[in-house]
Amino acid sequence: MLFKKHSNQLQVTPKLNLQKETFVQINQQSLAELLTFVDFADTQLTIGFVAVNFAEDRNILIEILDKHPRCQDIQFEILNFADPNLRFLRDEIIGDLKEIHLEADKKLVLIVIGLEKSIGLSGKYPPVLQDLNFVRDAFTYSVPHPVLIFLPDHALMRLAKYAPDFWAWRKGVFYFQTVQSTQELAIEKTIQSERILGSLDLLERQERIDLLERLLMEESTDIRTRITISKELGVAYRSIGEAKKAEDFLLEALKLTEEDESLAGIKASILHELGYIYNDLGEWEKAIALYNQSLEISERIGDVQGKAATLHNLGIIYTNKGDVDEAIALYNQSLEITERIGDVQGKAATLHNLGIIYANKGDVDEAIALYNQSLEISERIGDVQGKATTLHCLAGIYANKGELDEAIAFYNHSLEINERIGDVQGKAATLNNLGYIYANKGEVDEAIALYNQSLEITERIGNVQGKTATLHQLADIYVNKGELDEAIALYNQVLEIDERTGNVQGKAATLHCLGYIYANKGEVDGAIALYNQSLEITERIGNVQGKAATLHQLASIYANKGDVDQAIALYSQSLEIEERIGNVQGKAITLWCLGHLAEQQGEYTKAVSYLQPALEILQRLKSPDAESVSASLDRVIRNS
Numbered sequence: 047m048l049f050k051k052h053s054n055q056l057q058v059t060p061k062l063n064l065q066k067e068t069f070v071q072i073n074q075q076s077l078a079e080l081l082t083f084v085d086f087a088d089t090q091l092t093i094g095f096v097a098v099n100f101a102e103d104r105n106i107l108i109e110i111l112d113k114h115p116r117c118q119d120i121q122f123e124i125l126n127f128a129d130p131n132l133r134f135l136r137d138e139i140i141g142d143l144k145e146i147h148l149e150a151d152k153k154l155v156l157i158v159i160g161l162e163k164s165i166g167l168s169g170k171y172p173p174v175l176q177d178l179n180f181v182r183d184a185f186t187y188s189v190p191h192p193v194l195i196f197l198p199d200h201a202l203m204r205l206a207k208y209a210p211d212f213w214a215w216r217k218g219v220f221y222f223q224t225v226q227s228t229q230e231l232a233i234e235k236t237i238q239s240e241r242i243l244g245s246l247d248l249l250e251r252q253e254r255i256d257l258l259e260r261l262l263m264e265e266s267t268d269i270r271t272r273i274t275i276s277k278e279l280g281v282a283y284r285s286i287g288e289a290k291k292a293e294d295f296l297l298e299a300l301k302l303t304e305e306d307e308s309l310a311g312i313k314a315s316i317l318h319e320l321g322y323i324y325n326d327l328g329e330w331e332k333a334i335a336l337y338n339q340s341l342e343i344s345e346r347i348g349d350v351q352g353k354a355a356t357l358h359n360l361g362i363i364y365t366n367k368g369d370v371d372e373a374i375a376l377y378n379q380s381l382e383i384t385e386r387i388g389d390v391q392g393k394a395a396t397l398h399n400l401g402i403i404y405a406n407k408g409d410v411d412e413a414i415a416l417y418n419q420s421l422e423i424s425e426r427i428g429d430v431q432g433k434a435t436t437l438h439c440l441a442g443i444y445a446n447k448g449e450l451d452e453a454i455a456f457y458n459h460s461l462e463i464n465e466r467i468g469d470v471q472g473k474a475a476t477l478n479n480l481g482y483i484y485a486n487k488g489e490v491d492e493a494i495a496l497y498n499q500s501l502e503i504t505e506r507i508g509n510v511q512g513k514t515a516t517l518h519q520l521a522d523i524y525v526n527k528g529e530l531d532e533a534i535a536l537y538n539q540v541l542e543i544d545e546r547t548g549n550v551q552g553k554a555a556t557l558h559c560l561g562y563i564y565a566n567k568g569e570v571d572g573a574i575a576l577y578n579q580s581l582e583i584t585e586r587i588g589n590v591q592g593k594a595a596t597l598h599q600l601a602s603i604y605a606n607k608g609d610v611d612q613a614i615a616l617y618s619q620s621l622e623i624e625e626r627i628g629n630v631q632g633k634a635i636t637l638w639c640l641g642h643l644a645e646q647q648g649e650y651t652k653a654v655s656y657l658q659p660a661l662e663i664l665q666r667l668k669s670p671d672a673e674s675v676s677a678s679l680d681r682v683i684r685n686s
Contacts, residue, residue, distance in 0.1 A: 128160030248468030
C-alpha cells in the first residue's frame with residue numbers, strides 16, 4: 047500500500063520479493079517492451095497504459111522498473127489517485143507536479159495508480175473519463191512528461207470505451223499476467239475467507255471488494271468461481287449501502303446460473319441475496335417471490351442452511367407487513383434448523399429478530415433476554431455488524447423505559463461500530479433514533495440535525511423504510527413547533543410510502559399522528575376516525591405500544607368533549623398497557639391526564655394519587671413536563 051500521494055518509494059515485503067522471480071518469468075516479453083518504452087519516451091507528454099490486475103503484481107512491477115539498470119537515469123514518481131469521487135485528473139496531476147523535486151540529469155516519468163476507483167466497474171460515462179476526453183489537448187503543455195497509467199483490465203476497457211479521444215493518444219499498451227500465487231491469495235482472502243462480512247471494518251470491506259473486482263477480471267477464472275465472485279460482490283456492496291451496484295452484480299451472477307442444474311445451490315443463494323435487497327428497498331412482494339424461489343431450490347437440493355436463512359428473511363418481511371404470528375412461525379422454523387446444524391451466526395440473527403417482535407408486543411423482559419442471547423453470540427464470533435444492530439435495539443427498549451442516558455450510550459456504541467464498518471443503513475437508523483431521544487429531551491435543533499443526517503443517507507441508498515421512519519420523526523418535531531401544514535405534508539409522504547409498500551405498522555403510526563394534528567386543529571370527527579383506523583391496525587398486529595399511545599390520544603379527545611367517563615376508561619386501558627410493558631414516560635403522562643380529570647371532578651385525593659407518581663417519574667427523567675405537573679400538584683393540594 048502507498049500512504050503518500052506521490053512517492054518513488056514502495057513498501058516491498060518479503061512476499062513480494064518471492065513473487066518477483068515468477069512475475070518476471072511469465073511476463074518477460076511485456077516487461078522488455080515496457081522497459082524499451084520508458085527508455086525511449088520523450089521528455090514530453092507520452093502516455094503508456096500498463097494493464098495489471100492486482101496491487102501486489104503492480105508493486106512488483108514498479109519496483110522492477112525503479113531498480114532496473116536501464117532506468118538508472120529515470121526519476122519515477124508515483125501519483126496515487128484512489129479517490130472514487132475523482133473527476134479532474136489533469137488538475138490533480140498539475141497540483142502534484144508542483145510538489146515534486148526534480149533530480150538533476152534525470153528524466154521524470156509519472157506513474158499513475160488508483161484511477162480504477164473513479165472509473166468503476168459499471169454505469170455509463172464516469173465523470174473522470176468525460177473530463178479526460180474534454181481536456182486531452184491541454185495535457186500536452188500542462189503535463190510535459192512521460193506518464194505510465196497502471197490499470198486493471200476492466201478499467202482499461204472502460205477508458206478505451208468512454209474516453210476514446212484520450213485513449214487515441216496512447217503510445218503503448220502493456221499487458222501483464224497475474225502471478226498464480228497472487229490470484230490464490232486473493233481467493234483465500236475473499237471467497238474462501240473464514241472471516242464473516244459482519245466482522246470487517248469499512249477499510250477491510252473495501253479491500254475485499256477491490257480484490258473481488260480484480261479477480262473478476264482474470265480470464266482464467268472458471269464459470270463457477272466467476273458466479274461466486276459476482277455474488278460476493280453483491281453481498282459486499284449491499285453491506286456498505288450501495289444497493290444498485292449490489293443488484294447489478296447479483297443479476298449478472300443469476301444470469302450465469304440459468305439452465306445448469308449443477309449450479310442450483312448457488313442460484314438459491316443469489317435469489318436469497320436479491321430478495322434481501324428488494325426488502326431493503328421496500329419492494330416486499332418482489333422480495334417474497336425471490337425468497338420463495340430460493341426456498342424451493344434449497345428444499346429440493348437439501349440445503350438446510352440456505353433454507354434457514356431464507357425462512358429468517360421471510361420472517362422479516364411478514365413482521366413488517368404486520369403478520370406477527372406468521373413471522374414468529376417462520377423465525378422458529380429457522381431457529382430450529384440453525385440450532386440443529388450449529389449455525390451460530392444464523393441463530394444470533396433470528397434471536398435478534400424475535401426480540402424485535404416481543405418488544406413490539408410489549409413483552410420487554412423476553413425481548414431483552416433474546417437480545418442478550420444474540421449479543422453474546424455476536425461478540426463471541428466477532429460479528430460486529432450483528433452486535434451493532436442488537437445494541438441499537440436494546441437502546442430502543444431502554445429509551446421506552448425512560449432510561450435515556452443508558453439508551454444514548456447504547457446508540458452511540460452502535461453508531462461507532464456502524465461508522466467503522468461502513469454500515470450506512472445501520473448508521474441512518476441509529477441517527478434517527480438518537481434524534482428521537484434528543485427531541486424528547488427538548489433539544490430540537492440537535493434532533494433535526496440528526497434526522498437530516500439520517501434522511502440524507504436513506505435517500506441516497508434508496509432505503510424507503512428508513513426514509514419513512516425519519517420523515518415521520520421530522521413531522522413530529524414540526525407538530526411540536528406548531529408548524530402543522532409542514533407536518534401534515536411530511537406525514538402524507540410517509541403514508542403514501544407505507545400504503546405502497548404494505549407497511550401496516552408504519553401506517554398505523556402515521557394515522558395516529560395525523561389524528562393528533564386534526565385534533566389540535568379542532569377537526570374532532572376527523573381525528574377520531576384516524577385514531578380508530580390506527581387502533582384497528584395495532585390491535586390486529588399485536589402492537590401494544592402503539593395501541594397504548596392511540597388509546598391515550600382518543601381519551602384526550604373525549605376529555606375535551608366533556609365525555610369524562612369515556613376518557614377515564616380509555617386512559618385506564620392505556621395505563622394498564624404502559625405499566626405492563628415498562629413505558630415509564632408514557633405512564634407518567636397518562637397519570638398526569640388522569641390526575642387532571644380527577645381535579646376537574648373535585649376528587650382531589652384521587653388527583654394527588656395520580657399526580658404524585660407522575661411527578662416522581664418525570665423528575666427522574668429530567669423531563670421539561672415535570673414543572674407543569676408540579677404546578678398541578680401544588681394547586682390540587684391547596685384546593686383539597
